Amino acid sequence: MEKFDAVVIGAGNGGLVAAIRLLQGGARVLVVEKHNIPGGFATSFRRGRFEFEASLHELNDFGTKENSGDVRDLFDSLGVTDKIEWLQIPEAYRVLSREEKLDATMPFGVQEFIGRMEGYVPGSRPSMEKFFALAKEIHAAQAYSSSVNGQTDSKIMVSKYGNFVRCGSYSVNEVLKAIRMPKKARDILNAYWCYLGAHCDDLSFVHYASMVYRYITKGAAMPKMRSHEISLAMVERIRELGGEVWFNTEAVKILTDEKDGGVAGVRLSDGRDIPVRHVIANCAPHVVYGKMMDHVSEKIVRATNARKFAGRGFTMFLGLNKSADELGIENHNYFLYDTMDSVRQYERMKYISTNSVQATVCLNRAYPECSPKGTCMMYFTTLYMSDDWGNVKAEDYFRTKETVAKMMISRFEQDTGAKIADSVEEIAVATPMTYARYCGHPEGDIYGYESQYWDGLMPRLLMMGEDHLTRGLRFAGGYSMRLSGYSSAYFSGDITGRQTVGDIKREG
Amino acid sequence: MAYRFKKQIFGFMDLLRFKKMVPAREKRLAEAPATPLPKTYRVNETAAVLHPGCQKATLCDIATETEDTKTYTFALSAPMFFRAGQYVTVQAKVGGSLVQRPYAISSSPYAALREKKLSVTVKKSGFFSDWLFDCAKTGDEFTIGDPSGDFCHDGVRDRAHVVALAGGSGVTPFYSMAQALKEGSEDFDLTLIYGARTKKDVIFAEKLEALKSDKFRFVCVLSDEAAEGCESGFITADIIKKYAPSAEFTAMMCGPQAMYAFAEKELAGMGVTGKYVRKEANCVGDRDVKPATYRLVVHIRDQRYETQARAEETLLVAMERAGWNVPSKCRAGGCGYCHSKLVSGKFTIAGADKRRLADAKFGYIHPCCSYPDSDIELIVPMG
Numbered sequence: 001m002e003k004f005d006a007v008v009i010g011a012g013n014g015g016l017v018a019a020i021r022l023l024q025g026g027a028r029v030l031v032v033e034k035h036n037i038p039g040g041f042a043t044s045f046r047r048g049r050f051e052f053e054a055s056l057h058e059l060n061d062f063g064t065k066e067n068s069g070d071v072r073d074l075f076d077s078l079g080v081t082d083k084i085e086w087l088q089i090p091e092a093y094r095v096l097s098r099e100e101k102l103d104a105t106m107p108f109g110v111q112e113f114i115g116r117m118e119g120y121v122p123g124s125r126p127s128m129e130k131f132f133a134l135a136k137e138i139h140a141a142q143a144y145s146s147s148v149n150g151q152t153d154s155k156i157m158v159s160k161y162g163n164f165v166r167c168g169s170y171s172v173n174e175v176l177k178a179i180r181m182p183k184k185a186r187d188i189l190n191a192y193w194c195y196l197g198a199h200c201d202d203l204s205f206v207h208y209a210s211m212v213y214r215y216i217t218k219g220a221a222m223p224k225m226r227s228h229e230i231s232l233a234m235v236e237r238i239r240e241l242g243g244e245v246w247f248n249t250e251a252v253k254i255l256t257d258e259k260d261g262g263v264a265g266v267r268l269s270d271g272r273d274i275p276v277r278h279v280i281a282n283c284a285p286h287v288v289y290g291k292m293m294d295h296v297s298e299k300i301v302r303a304t305n306a307r308k309f310a311g312r313g314f315t316m317f318l319g320l321n322k323s324a325d326e327l328g329i330e331n332h333n334y335f336l337y338d339t340m341d342s343v344r345q346y347e348r349m350k351y352i353s354t355n356s357v358q359a360t361v362c363l364n365r366a367y368p369e370c371s372p373k374g375t376c377m378m379y380f381t382t383l384y385m386s387d388d389w390g391n392v393k394a395e396d397y398f399r400t401k402e403t404v405a406k407m408m409i410s411r412f413e414q415d416t417g418a419k420i421a422d423s424v425e426e427i428a429v430a431t432p433m434t435y436a437r438y439c440g441h442p443e444g445d446i447y448g449y450e451s452q453y454w455d456g457l458m459p460r461l462l463m464m465g466e467d468h469l470t471r472g473l474r475f476a477g478g479y480s481m482r483l484s485g486y487s488s489a490y491f492s493g494d495i496t497g498r499q500t501v502g503d504i505k506r507e508g
Numbered sequence: 509m510a511y512r513f514k515k516q517i518f519g520f521m522d523l524l525r526f527k528k529m530v531p532a533r534e535k536r537l538a539e540a541p542a543t544p545l546p547k548t549y550r551v552n553e554t555a556a557v558l559h560p561g562c563q564k565a566t567l568c569d570i571a572t573e574t575e576d577t578k579t580y581t582f583a584l585s586a587p588m589f590f591r592a593g594q595y596v597t598v599q600a601k602v603g604g605s606l607v608q609r610p611y612a613i614s615s616s617p618y619a620a621l622r623e624k625k626l627s628v629t630v631k632k633s634g635f636f637s638d639w640l641f642d643c644a645k646t647g648d649e650f651t652i653g654d655p656s657g658d659f660c661h662d663g664v665r666d667r668a669h670v671v672a673l674a675g676g677s678g679v680t681p682f683y684s685m686a687q688a689l690k691e692g693s694e695d696f697d698l699t700l701i702y703g704a705r706t707k708k709d710v711i712f713a714e715k716l717e718a719l720k721s722d723k724f725r726f727v728c729v730l731s732d733e734a735a736e737g738c739e740s741g742f743i744t745a746d747i748i749k750k751y752a753p754s755a756e757f758t759a760m761m762c763g764p765q766a767m768y769a770f771a772e773k774e775l776a777g778m779g780v781t782g783k784y785v786r787k788e789a790n791c792v793g794d795r796d797v798k799p800a801t802y803r804l805v806v807h808i809r810d811q812r813y814e815t816q817a818r819a820e821e822t823l824l825v826a827m828e829r830a831g832w833n834v835p836s837k838c839r840a841g842g843c844g845y846c847h848s849k850l851v852s853g854k855f856t857i858a859g860a861d862k863r864r865l866a867d868a869k870f871g872y873i874h875p876c877c878s879y880p881d882s883d884i885e886l887i888v889p890m891g
Contacts, residue, residue: 036835036847036889044864046842047658051864133511158523163513169525170515178515229866236870246809247847247889248835270890290545298542306540312551321783390550394557394589394621395693402663409664424665425783428658437555444551458526459533466534 004030004244005504006278007266009251012040012439013489014476014496015282016234020078021497022280023241027504030274031238032266034250039231040282040439040477041446042486047426049372050319053379054430055446056227057195057333057361058089058220060211060487069218070143071487074494079240083233089220089366094331095191096415099339104188105331108219117185127181131189134175135213137163138206149498150464164206168458172200172208187340194335194359195485197311197383197447199342204456207483214487222366227486254279254293254473261295262471277507278500282477282493286442293470300469307455310447310484311349311383312432316405319426324364324376328418332365334358336415350386352404356411358382375425380408387443389432401429448478457483464495474500557621558655560586562599565626565652567644573711576632577677578641579614582652584624590617590655592688593681593760593788597653597837598628602639604831606891609636610791610838612680612762613655614712616687617694626652629711631677656837659760659788661685661696666758667784669697671751673743673771675763676704681788682762683712686719686726699725699752703743703767705732727751743767745774755779762788789840792858792877794820802853803883808832808890817884823855823875833891834875841877846888848875853884 006022008015011033022029037043041055063069068076075081092113094105104120106113114128141161145152157165167175172193176186190200192212200208223229235245253267265275281288285304289296320327336358339345348354364376371377392400409421432444449455460467460481467481468474474496478484482492516522565582572578580598590596590613599608611628619625632641659681661670672682679702688694704710707730716726728738729747739747755778761768768787775785797819804817804826817826824846827834837845841862850871855878863874875886 036845044866046844046862046864130511130513134513163511165526166513166519166522167515169522169529174515175513179513225864225866225869228864229869232866232870232872244810249809249890286545291547296545299538301545302540302542303537304540304545305543306537387550390554392554394554394587395618397554397558397589398591405664421664423783427662427665432551433555433558436549436552437559440552442546442549442552444555454529454533454536459529462530463533 002275002277004028004274004276006030006280006500007032007251007274007276008280008282009266010040010282010477011038011231011235011245012282012477013042013486014478014480014493015280016231016238017074017078017490017493018280018282018476018497018500019238019243020080020234020241021494022501023238023243024078025498025501025504027501029238029243030276031243031245032249032251032268033245033247034440035438036247037228037231038235038245038247039227041435042227042231044226044228045428047317047319047428049375050377050426051226052317052319052377052428053226053363055315056222056486057359057381058222060220060485061214061218062086062221063218064088067218069214071490074490078234078237080230080233080237083236084229085224086221087224087367089222089332091332092215092220093191093333093335095188095335095337097187097337097340098415099341100184100187102184102187102340106188106191108216110216113216117188120188121182121185124182124185127176127179127185130179131176131181131209132213134163134167134179135209137161138210139213142210145461150461168206170205171453172203172205175205175209190340190342191335193342194357194383196451197484198451199346201343202453203451204453204458207451207457222363224367252292254281254288256293256295260471261297263473278472278504279474280496280500281473281475283439284441284445284448284479285475287440288473297469303469307449308452309443309445310450311385312387312389312444313430313435313446314382314384314404314432315430316380316408317426317428317430318378318380318420318424319371320376320378320420320423321374321425322376322423323374324362327376327420327423328416329362329365329376329378329420330416330418332362334360334412334416336360336411346385349383351388352384352392352400355382355384356407358408358411360412378420380412382408383447384432389444397431397433401431405429446478446484448480448484451483472503557587557589560588560654562651562653565650567646567648567650568625570644570646573629574709577629577711579627579629580640580644581615581625581627582650584620584626584652587622587624588620588626588655590620591660592617592685592694593660594655594657595659595681596626596628596655599651599653600639600644600648602636605828606831606833607636607828608651608653608836610656612684612788614680614683616684616691618691629677629680629683653837656843657788659762659786661694661758663696665783666696666786667756669699669752669754669757671748671757671759672698672700673759673761673763673767674700674702675767676709677711678761678763678788679711680762682760683716686716686724689723690719690721697723699757701727701729701743701748701751703729703731703763706730707733707735707738725751743771743774745777748774748778757784759785760788761786765790789838789842791839792822792841795856795858795879796820797879802880804880805885806832807887808834817880819880821879822858823873823878823880823884823886826880827875827888834888835891836876839876841874844874846874846876847872848889849887851885851887854881855879855884856881
């Protein structure tokens with residue numbers, strides 16, 4: 001007799017939500033996490049007098065009590081919202097691009113956003129209104145799809161959400177051109193593309209529009225004590241519901257049943273076996289099928305080989321010994337690009353030598369008290385669109401890291417006019433090696449499988465059933481059906497947790 | 509509906525495209541190669557050299573440095589690369605207990621990377637070091653942890669000139685740095701001002717002398733005797749100025765707390781403050797309180813354990829004394845590796861609270877720097 005109905009491998013965003021959903025569905029749950037703390041990338045760390053956020057720039061789709069987003073609704077139903085202190089991000093973003101000499105700061109709120117855009121790009125209003133009309137319908141169609149667990153009725157889809165279906169197969173650029181949005185307005189609107197990590201010829205419009213819609217209508221939120229507060233709140237909830245969380249406990253194998261090839265247990269790194277028939281893997285299928293399971297079918301191997309790794313992460317964290325005002329850091333959230341042609345930009349982001357694109361945050365601009373008076377904190381993130389860090393040998397590693405760090409600082413100074421280089425009191429740099437080590441992701445990938453045209457949000461959601469190839473094994477997190485990002489990973493845990501509850505109930 | 513999206517000439521073609529998404533993906537998934545999935549990746553392989561995790565290592569050499577310091581050299585089972593100045597934990601079974609201590613690495617980064625050799629230099633000063641001095645012999649097996657800590661030169665944060673102030677065995681990270689400058693794994697200017705009691709207490713005297721170069725300068729400051737070529741007294745501003753006339757440097761200090769307090773004042777007088785003064789943390793020891801014992805209940809995975817904890821010792825020491833395999837790394841409260849959930853009980857933190865904000869909120873503590881003030885119950889990760 002198994003002691004647990006389900007084991008969740010990995011206490012990342014997807015795994016934690018999945019565990020709560022399983023417990024709410026009556027399952028007995030064990031979460032195993034190889035680190036000593038939960039959250040995966042959703043964590044924080046201390047350096048001197050600073051506590052750095054490890055990964056969260058801003059939580060999308062959370063909203064406020066009065067104007068709640070889907071993530072808040074999810075957190076409400078998980079019972080964690082009130083365990084966390086929230087604050088609102090003041091404005092959407094500031095985007096700067098060198099080629100177009102673009103410098104635009106965009107607000108939250110649909111009318112405010114359209115109005116500001118009209119100021120920057122006179123005549124853009126009709127196309128912006130179309131964009132938000134489409135985005136609103138996409139959002140409604142997604143809500144309908146979730147409400148029926150993806151089992152949509154095609155008649156209802158075509159009759160009620162016709163625009164969703166008609167634009168559902170196109171890329172961002174295809175749709176924005178079709179609605180005749182002026183180029184400069186597209187450039188400004190596309191600033192968020194690096195949050196999804198595929199260029200706008202490849203990126204599904206539905207996916208992008210839905211993200212932008214959620215940001216602009218619901219704003220963005222941040223837990224005061226960094227994402228570590230969310231992760232600990234979830235662990236707290238799991239324990240309240242009777243679940244177990246074992247830290248410093250690495251799962252190395254998923255054991256299979258000889259008869260049906262399905263899940264029979266989990267082997268820990270110390271050799272201990274936990275018998276169980278259901279596993280939710282909050283990690284990459286490449287890792288699970290590549291080294292955690294014996295006897296993987298050819299179909300699974302082919303399907304896994306077909307996927308493309310998305311951006312490999314690089315983040316520099318700076319604790320500065322002057323205030324944001326003193327240093328000339330004006331905004332919370334910057335996107336710095338070479339060009340708004342995301343296809344060419346994507347190419348430049350393949351190599352260490354040519355990539356200085358950055359999404360940069362100064363948390364003090366949203367939360368002035370996040371660091372001691374007279375100081376501020378920043379984090380600078382970029383993605384590498386190829387395995388270029390794989391060419392860096394161990395002996396060149398620290399130098400390479402420092403070169404990129406200096407390049408990012410000088411880029412920020414040049415583009416924004418702020419002066420930060422002499423005020424660095426604390427620094428930490430996370431490279432693809434850091435991410436590879438911390439979460440075990442291949443090549444230091446932090447964005448799961450790339451949202452390529454053929455493998456984007458829509459086809460993945462439509463194929464959840466077909467993608468479930470091993471009895472008792474489901475996936476959560478950035479590699480799964482909702483793709484990467486905080487809100488997406490939480491949703492994936494919600495979906496996969498509820499699906500597994502169903503699997504358990506069907507077994508009786 | 510006010511607005512109807514259409515891209516193709518005929519609207520139904522947009523619908524058809526939508527319907528083709530699933531078959532298109534099915535085809536892509538089925539037609540990919542059947543080549544076996546990779547077991548590992550280049551970035552992950554390099555990550556394993558930078559962060560090898562705990563590994564078995566064989567003690568291959570013991571060298572006596574001074575009367576009360578010895579250097580222990582280990583043959584690693586896997587190559588490792590680190591920043592000169594970092595530390596590792598050294599773990600061994602002592603009697604019935606698994607004990608580990610953090611020690612600054614005293615060998616060079618390339619020796620660990622290319623020859624799989626790693627040394628720590630230990631002063632005889634307590635339970636584990638006494639055991640090392642008296643019992644450890646070559647051929648013995650140990651567990652060595654990840655290179656850790658950020659007591660190292662950073663080209664973004666620090667000035668190109670580092671003035672290192674060392675006290676006693678606090679010289680070890682700087683000896684590693686001096687070797688790193690020589691071999692080229694680090695690149696900055698280092699002036700080492702090394703305080704010791706007498707000449708015979710100076711660790712690595714000849715080796716440091718031999719490493720002197722245009723990048724590395726070195727002088728001893730002896731408190732208890734006068735000797736040729738050495739300064740006398742304490743490390744004062746005058747001595748620092750003599751060897752580092754320009755105050756354009758980053759000071760890095762490693763030594764006893766009393767030295768930090770003294771040197772910080774001297775440095776402040778020279779205008780070297782704030783981010784330009786970096787101190788290595790010292791291990792938390794016993795506290796001076798009225799002796800008392802409390803009941804300590806600990807949950808590790810699905811096991812429950814119980815022991816007595818002494819008021820004067822940290823919770824980590826109580827757990828190690830009981831023989832349990834519990835996590836520890838810096839033993840100074842900063843790294844967070846021993847992060848444990850407090851179920852119930854009262855405690856006092858040694859020195860500043862270095863926990864994350866949410867840890868304090870949700871009742872997590874760092875046992876390495878927390879003393880019990882009552883009976884205590886904890887959930888602790890596996891060591």
